[in-house]
């Protein structure tokens with residue numbers, strides 16, 4: 307998994323339903339439409355193998371009672387996996403109500419074990435009032451925030467809502483990654499950029515490169531990082 311490389315032969319169009327300009331987008335509508343029009347398995351970011359994220363979670367050594375928030379969870383199977391692993395304090399949040407409803411439908415009765423929050427990370431309301439969490443997981447969400455103000459709002463929220471000695475996992479397109487996904491432009495990251503944005507209260511404790519293969523077979527290089535809040 308470490309140091310894998312890949313060539314990007316397209317600029318992200320293969321996972322896009324349409325070309326859209328960022329200042330013209332209603333993001334909630336965009337994501338609701340995306341989740342209304344496709345099953346989870348056909349989405350360009352769908353994973354069948356969650357090993358990279360699960361590996362990061364195991365690095366935290368957190369107890370099963372730890373409060374874990376999956377930001378921009380969409381209808382990903384991470385929540386299913388966390389429940390199977392007996393984590394008992396899980397929050398799933400997304401801007402798209404439809405994505406969370408799809409996930410709830412898949413989980414059936416198990417969905418009662420999860421706290422569900424529809425909110426926008428760039429304009430949080432409910433999230434401003436949650437208790438701090440022990441682990442904040444973001445796979446393929448932060449990189450959709452291209453405006454500096456939106457990035458700043460999200461990072462401020464993170465700094466406010468992650469406990470001391472708690473963790474943040476980011477998995478984002480790396481600097482060699484595609485320039486678009488899901489019809490949207492993306493802002494790509496390195497571990498240095500993420501460290502810089504989080505500031506000195508957070509220490510990078512683990513990272514690796516990972517090349518994700520989309521359902522279409524196209525390759526998408528990600529940077530996986532785990533930060534610990536040290537003060």
Ligand SMILES: C[S@@+](CC[C@H](N)C(=O)[O-])C[C@H]1O[C@@H](n2cnc3c(N)ncnc32)[C@H](O)[C@@H]1O
Pocket residue numbers: 333337351352353377378379380381382383399400401402405425426427428444445446447450488
């Ligand atoms: C590429 S999908 C990744 C979904 C999931 N994390 C995964 O790994 O499969 C991006 C997700 O971020 C959500 N999202 C995008 N912008 C958001 C925002 N401003 N606030 C909350 N969620 C957002 C989308 O609705 C979508 O579910």
